[in-house]
Amino acid sequence: MTFFKRIFLVVAVLFVLMMSGFAWWANAAISPSKEAIPFDIRPGGLNYVIDQLNSQGIEINGSLFSLLVRVTGNAKKLKAGSYEMKPGETPSDLMERLAKGLVSYESITIVEGWTFKQMREAMAAHPKLKHDTDHLTERELIEQLKITWGATEGLFFPSTYLFMRGASDMQIYRQAHEELMKRLYAYWEKRDPALPYKTPYEALVMASIVEKETGHPEDRAHIAGVFTNRLKIGMKLQTDPTVIYGMGDKYKGVIYKSSLTTDTPYNTYTRFGLPPTPIALVGDAALNATFNPAKTEALYFVSRADGTGKSEFTTNLADHNRAVDKFLRNK
Incomplete structure (x- = not known):
């Protein structure tokens, strides 16, 4: 074997060893930490990105990372943003995260x-x-x-x-x-014109009452139907959540009879119609129930005596009073 062939062989072996070492480094975990490391990258060149990584606790070999980014053609693709390095992530993972802008x-x-x-x-x-x-x-x-x-x-x-x-x-x-x-x-654009709301805001106010009156999906539309019926005939809504909202910080978990007779803009026992504003944040289920109330003749409802929290609906005051009495006796 000639001298030049030996030199070439040695260089080839060294190159293979270097590339193997580089490949091992690129796919080895950066940090032994078992917790994610948050970091932010501001716009700038590759060297600036490397400086930001090291300054935020991501200790990475700058020269090798620069080489990795450049040989993969990602030098100009690294994106600014807020990131999070997961436990076990490698330099290759980190580069891909930055190149794709996989922000946290x-x-x-x-x-x-x-x-x-x-x-x-x-x-x-x-x-x-x-x-x-x-x-x-x-x-x-x-x-x-x-x-x-x-x-x-x-x-x-x-x-x-x-x-x-x-x-x-x-x-x-x-x-x-x-x-x-x-x-x-x-919802407003597809509404039934027979609904008793002149504006979307009025419907939103009603939806907030429905939202607060029950958490049972099967009851929402029926409760919306009761309130719709009451509005149509000019009957007071008489709903406790509006009274509670009107009490503000005075409410301590109990509504007394005096609370129901003390007038506020939100007391639907003393005032007709809707309160002046919504009383809560409204989810889609309450909106849907308000715009699609159950077709019912019920004018009253009260929690059932079985402890499920579901409501019992009645069409007249006498039946309602019996349902209330049953609820109170089993409470």
């Missing part, structure tokens, strides 16, 4: 039946949101969201919303409001 999302869940006050408290307490609206009054928030109705209550759709770490809470408010309006007007 946080979430916040807004619950059906919450008041706007409860929603705002949950938003303010979320550690991953940027709290741009904390200093805003309700009126100022209405103006920034360009809400044309005079109050924020009920104007946000309860759901789970995803966002990138550090996103503004205004983004969630806007998204939840737009989702509510989209669903409300979709």
Whole structure:
């Protein structure tokens, strides 16, 4: 074997060993941590990306990572954003995550039946949101969201919303409001013209009452039917959730007889028609029940005495009083 052949063989062996080592490194776990490591990448070149990774606890060989990114043609594909490196991820995994922009999302869940006050408290307490609206009054928030109705209550759709770490809470408010309006007007456009609502807002107010009156899916449409019947004949709604809402912080878990006779704009025992605003955040099931109430002659309902929480519906006061008495005796 000639000298040059020996040199070529040695170089070839070294190259194979180097490539094998490089391949092993590219597919070996970056960190022994058993917890995900969050990190943020701001726009910039490859070297700047590597500096950001190392400064946020992702200790990676900059030279080898740079080589990996360049030889795979991803040098100009790395995307800015909020990420999370999972336990066991390799340099190849990390490169693919950055090249595809597989950002990590946080979430916040807004619950059906919450008041706007409860929603705002949950938003303010979320550690991953940027709290741009904390200093805003309700009126100022209405103006920034360009809400044309005079109050924020009920104007946000309860759901789970995803966002990138550090996103503004205004983004969630806007998204939840737009989702509510989209669903409300979709129902309004297909509504039965016989429904006793002059505006979408009136229907939303009713939906909030239906939302608070029951959590049983099979009861919602019937309860909506009862309230629809009452509105049509000019009968008071007489629903406890509106009274509770009108009591505000005075409500301590019990409604006394005096509460039912104390007049507020939301006391449907003392006032006819709908209260001035919704009383809660409304889910799609309550909206659907409100726009598609059960065809019923019932004017009354009360919780059943069997403890299921379901309602018993009656068409006259005498039967209703008997159902109430039965409920009270078995309570």
